Amino acid sequence: MAKVILKLDSDISTDIIYPGRFMATVLPTETPQFAFADNTEFNRNLQDRKIPPGSVIVADKNFGCGSSREQAASCLKGHELTIIAKDFARIFMQNAINLGLKMVICPAIEADEGDEIIIEGGKVINKTRGKSFDIAPLPKARQAIIDAGGLIPYTRQKILQKFGT
Amino acid sequence: MGMTMVQKILARATGQPHVAVGDVVEPRVDLAMSHENGALVINQFVEIYKGTGKEARVWDPSKIAIIFDHRVPAESAKTATNQKKIRDFRTLQGITKFHDIRGDGGGICHQILPENGYVRPGAVVVGTDSHTTSHGALGAFSFGIGATEMASVWALGKILNVEVPGTIKVVVKGQFPPHVSPKDLILHLIGKISAEGANFKVIEFHGDAIRAMSTSGRLVICNMSVEAGATSGIVPPDEETLSYLREEAGVRENIEIICPDPDAAYDQVLVLDVSTLEPQVACPHTVDNVKPVGEVAGKRVQQIVIGSCTNGRLDDLEVAAGILRGRKVASGIRMLVFPASSRIYLEAIRKGYIADFVMAGAVVMNPGCGPCLGVHQGALADGDVALATTNRNFKGRMGNPNAEVYLCSPETAAASAITGAIADPRELSAGKAAAGAAKGGK
Numbered sequence: 001m002a003k004v005i006l007k008l009d010s011d012i013s014t015d016i017i018y019p020g021r022f023m024a025t026v027l028p029t030e031t032p033q034f035a036f037a038d039n040t041e042f043n044r045n046l047q048d049r050k051i052p053p054g055s056v057i058v059a060d061k062n063f064g065c066g067s068s069r070e071q072a073a074s075c076l077k078g079h080e081l082t083i084i085a086k087d088f089a090r091i092f093m094q095n096a097i098n099l100g101l102k103m104v105i106c107p108a109i110e111a112d113e114g115d116e117i118i119i120e121g122g123k124v125i126n127k128t129r130g131k132s133f134d135i136a137p138l139p140k141a142r143q144a145i146i147d148a149g150g151l152i153p154y155t156r157q158k159i160l161q162k163f164g165t
Numbered sequence: 166m167g168m169t170m171v172q173k174i175l176a177r178a179t180g181q182p183h184v185a186v187g188d189v190v191e192p193r194v195d196l197a198m199s200h201e202n203g204a205l206v207i208n209q210f211v212e213i214y215k216g217t218g219k220e221a222r223v224w225d226p227s228k229i230a231i232i233f234d235h236r237v238p239a240e241s242a243k244t245a246t247n248q249k250k251i252r253d254f255r256t257l258q259g260i261t262k263f264h265d266i267r268g269d270g271g272g273i274c275h276q277i278l279p280e281n282g283y284v285r286p287g288a289v290v291v292g293t294d295s296h297t298t299s300h301g302a303l304g305a306f307s308f309g310i311g312a313t314e315m316a317s318v319w320a321l322g323k324i325l326n327v328e329v330p331g332t333i334k335v336v337v338k339g340q341f342p343p344h345v346s347p348k349d350l351i352l353h354l355i356g357k358i359s360a361e362g363a364n365f366k367v368i369e370f371h372g373d374a375i376r377a378m379s380t381s382g383r384l385v386i387c388n389m390s391v392e393a394g395a396t397s398g399i400v401p402p403d404e405e406t407l408s409y410l411r412e413e414a415g416v417r418e419n420i421e422i423i424c425p426d427p428d429a430a431y432d433q434v435l436v437l438d439v440s441t442l443e444p445q446v447a448c449p450h451t452v453d454n455v456k457p458v459g460e461v462a463g464k465r466v467q468q469i470v471i472g473s474c475t476n477g478r479l480d481d482l483e484v485a486a487g488i489l490r491g492r493k494v495a496s497g498i499r500m501l502v503f504p505a506s507s508r509i510y511l512e513a514i515r516k517g518y519i520a521d522f523v524m525a526g527a528v529v530m531n532p533g534c535g536p537c538l539g540v541h542q543g544a545l546a547d548g549d550v551a552l553a554t555t556n557r558n559f560k561g562r563m564g565n566p567n568a569e570v571y572l573c574s575p576e577t578a579a580a581s582a583i584t585g586a587i588a589d590p591r592e593l594s595a596g597k598a599a600a601g602a603a604k605g606g607k
Binding site for chain 2: 010011013015016019020021023024025026027038061062065066067068069070073087089090091094095098099139140141142144145150151152154155156158159160162163
C-alpha cells in the first residue's frame with residue numbers, strides 16, 4: 001500500500017519537475033534536492049524525508065513534456081517515488097525506464113492526494129475509492145531494458161556480448 | 166506498401182530492405198550531439214564500463230559532436246568545472262566536432278550542426294537536447310534522448326530498442342502573407358493538434374509552402390515539432406537542401422537524397438493553408454495555448470527576447486533589425502538579442518544589424534541559449550511578462566515561476582519592442598502600431 005502524495009494536471013513539464021536553473025547539477029546523487037523545486041512545500045517535505053519511499057505522484061496526460069534533461073527522472077528516482085500518469089512524454093518515459101524510475105501508464109486513473117494505492121496484477125487499485133484501473137503496457141521496445149534493471153546494465157551486457165565474455 | 170521518410174531512414178540504418186511501424190530496431194547512429202550535459206553523459210559512460218574489464222572508448226570519435234551553448238561563458242564554478250571535464254574527455258577520446266566558447270566557431274548546437282555540414286539527408290542523428298528535432302529540416306531522422314541513452318550510443322554506435330514511429334503528414338499550401346513567417350505556422354499547428362498531438366510520432370512536412378521555404382524556416386518548424394510531442398519533424402530533402410549544404414555548410418562530398426515513397430502510409434494527414442494565416446502568439450504557460458496576435462495585442466511586456474535555436478538566425482535578425490532601424494525600444498522595455506552562432510553574429514555585424522539593435526536600445530549578447538531556459542542571463546522578475554522568439558513558455562522557464570512568457574515570431578517581437586506591448590507587425594508596417602497598442606493597452 002502506498003499513499004498518493006501529489007496530484008497533478010496534464011502537461012507537467014520538465015521545467016516544473018526540475019527547473020532549468022538547476023541544470024548545472026547533473027549527478028543522480030545530487031539532483032534529488034531540486035525535485036519540484038518551485039513547489040517549495042513539497043520539495044521541503046521530500047528533503048526532510050517526510051515522504052516515504054514508494055509514495056505515489058498521480059498526473060493527468062503528457063507528464064514530463066519538454067526538455068530531455070535526465071535530471072527530471074533522476075531527481076524522482078532519488079526519492080524512490082512512483083509516477084502514475086494517464087500517459088507520458090516520450091523522452092521522459094525513456095529516461096525513467098533507463099534509470100529504473102518506477103512509472104505506470106494508467107489511462108483512466110482516478111485518485112486524489114491522500115488516497116491509498118496498490119499496484120498489482122496489471123491494475124492500479126485505489127483502496128480509498130474501492131476502484132481499480134487497468135495499466136497500459138510500456139512500449140515493447142523498452143521491456144528488455146526494464147528486465148535488465150536499466151540501460152546501464154543492459155548496455156554493459158551488450159558490451160560483454162560483443163567481446164564474447 | 167511504401168515507406169515514410171523515417172521508415173526509409175531506419176531501414177537503411179539497420180541494413181534491411183523494409184521496416185514497418187512498430188518494429189523494434191537498433192539503427193546505427195551517424196551523429197551523436199551533446200552540450201554541457203555531456204558531463205552527465207561522461208559520468209554514465211564511465212559507469213557502463215565498470216566491471217567489464219574493458220577500456221571506456223567511444224565507438225567513433227568523428228561521429229560525436231559537443232557544443233557548449235547552454236551556459237556560455239560559464240555562469241558558475243560548477244558549470245565551468247563541468248565544461249573543463251568535457252574538454253578533458255574530448256581530448257582523451259579525440260572527439261573532433263567540438264565547439265568551445267569562442268567568437269570564431271561557437272554557438273547554439275542546433276545552428277552549429279547544420280552550418281558546419283554535420284547533418285546530411287538520410288542520417289540518424291541523436292542529441293541530448295529535445296530540440297534535436299531541428300535537424301529534420303535537412304532530411305535527417307533527428308531526435309532528442311537522455312544522457313544515459315547517449316552514454317549507451319557512445320559505447321555501441323547504435324541506439325538500442327527503437328520502435329519505428331508512425332508519421333503524421335502535414336501538407337502546407339499557399340504563400341505566406343507579408344509579416345507572417347514559419348514561426349507563425351508552427352505555433353498555429355501546435356495550437357491545432359495540442360502539446361501531445363504528435364506524441365511518439367514523426368511530423369513529415371510537405372506542400373508548396375514548404376518547398377518554397379528556406380532551410381532557416383524549415384529549421385524553425387522542425388525545431389518546434391517537439392512542442393507537439395513529436396519524436397521528430399522532417400522535411401524531405403530537395404534542391405533547397407542541396408543548395409544549403411553546398412553553399413552555406415560547405416559540403417563537398419556526394420549527398421544522397423532519401424525521400425518518402427509516394428504510397429507511404431500515414432497515421433494522419435493534415436492540410437494547412439498559410440495564405441490566410443495571421444501572426445500567432447503562444448500564451449502562458451503551455452506552447453499549445455496559441456492565439457492570433459490580435460487577441461493579445463496591447464498586453465504590456467517588460468522583456469523582449471530575440472534569439473535561440475528557434476529564431477536566432479540571420480534572416481530573423483535581418484527582419485527584426487529592419488523594424489528597429491531608426492526607431493527606439495520603448496522606455497521600460499529590456500530587449501535582449503542573442504544570435505544563434507558566432508558566424509551569424511559576425512555576418513550581422515557586417516550587415517549592420519547589430520548596430521541597428523544597439524542604437525535602438527537593445528542589448529546584444531553573445532551567441533548561446535541565453536535566457537531561453539532560465540539558467541543564464543536575462544532572468545525575469547516576479548510579475549514580469551516576456552515576449553520571446555524562443556520555443557517554450559512553461560511556468561518558470563525563464564528562471565521565475567512568478568513570471569509569464571509569450572512566444573512569437575521575430576517580426577512580432579520587434580514590433581512589440583517599439584510599442585512596449587504585444588503588437589501586430591502588420592499594423593506597425595502600416596504606421597499604426599502605436600495606435601494599435603494604445604487601443605488594446607491597459
